[in-house]
Amino acid sequence: AQSVSQHNHHVILSEAASLELGCNYSYGGTVNLFWYVQYPGQHLQLLLKYFSGDPLVKGIKGFEAEFIKSKFSFNLRKPSVQWSDTAEYFCAVNAGYSTLTFGKGTMLLVSP
Amino acid sequence: EPEVTQTPSHQVTQMGQEVILRCVPISNHLYFYWYRQILGQKVEFLVSFYNNEISEKSEIFDDQFSVERPDGSNFTLKIRSTKLEDSAMYFCASGRAGSTEAFFGQGTRLTVV
Numbered sequence: 673a674q675s676v677s678q679h680n681h682h683v684i685l686s687e688a689a690s691l692e693l694g695c696n697y698s699y700g701g702t703v704n705l706f707w708y709v710q711y712p713g714q715h716l717q718l719l720l721k722y723f724s725g726d727p728l729v730k731g732i733k734g735f736e737a738e739f740i741k742s743k744f745s746f747n748l749r750k751p752s753v754q755w756s757d758t759a760e761y762f763c764a765v766n767a768g769y770s771t772l773t774f775g776k777g778t779m780l781l782v783s784p
Numbered sequence: 785e786p787e788v789t790q791t792p793s794h795q796v797t798q799m800g801q802e803v804i805l806r807c808v809p810i811s812n813h814l815y816f817y818w819y820r821q822i823l824g825q826k827v828e829f830l831v832s833f834y835n836n837e838i839s840e841k842s843e844i845f846d847d848q849f850s851v852e853r854p855d856g857s858n859f860t861l862k863i864r865s866t867k868l869e870d871s872a873m874y875f876c877a878s879g880r881a882g883s884t885e886a887f888f889g890q891g892t893r894l895t896v897v
Binding site: 676704706708713714715716717718721723762764766768770771772773774775776777 | 787788817819825826827828829832840875877884885886887888889890891
């Protein structure tokens with residue numbers, strides 16, 4: 673069975689600081705990797721995804737993530753956060769067309 | 785941009801009562817899902833639905849839960865006799881054929897008192 677762990681439950685940053693949110697997964701086979709974001713009062717939105725190819729994937733709003741197979745990691749990064757990035761961020765995996773397995777989420781608070 | 789919509793956004797119900805959570809998936813999607821998130825915990829898979837039947841369900845999805853696509857547009861989750869521990873945010877999602885990406889609704893917060 674797949675599992676996903678996100679290292680931080682809460683992260684507080686000032687605007688313009690750099691962001692890295694950790695995500696590790698456990699699964700023996702090929703996986704698809706996702707980062708979702710949930711802004712306050714809104715639905716889960718896909719930030720970016722990795723299926724195959726270049727392990728550095730770029731998503732919306734300046735976010736990127738790097739898949740490191742040897743470390744079973746898919747960390748989310750943004751060089752300079754904005755107040756509007758305040759949200760909860762979820763890492764998720766699936767194998768093929770199977771259902772998503774989510775991490776617990778990381779609440780990011782960006783102070784202006 | 786098409787999106788998944790869920791109603792109501794918040795429902796309060798008494799223990800033992802039945803609740804129906806409603807979802808309108810994106811119109812050309814064929815796969816439908818319910819997930820839930822108990823406060824402070826992970827988003828957990830409940831059930832997936834394809835071709836008018838359940839394709840996969842988790843151990844959480846016991847006999848008190850059921851899903852239905854009554855009219856070709858709505859996708860509902862029914863909880864027959866709610867328990868306090870059913871209090872959670874329930875997310876509906878839908879996906880296209882041949883795609884592993886799921887599109888989520890904004891969730892229904894269910895509070896059982």
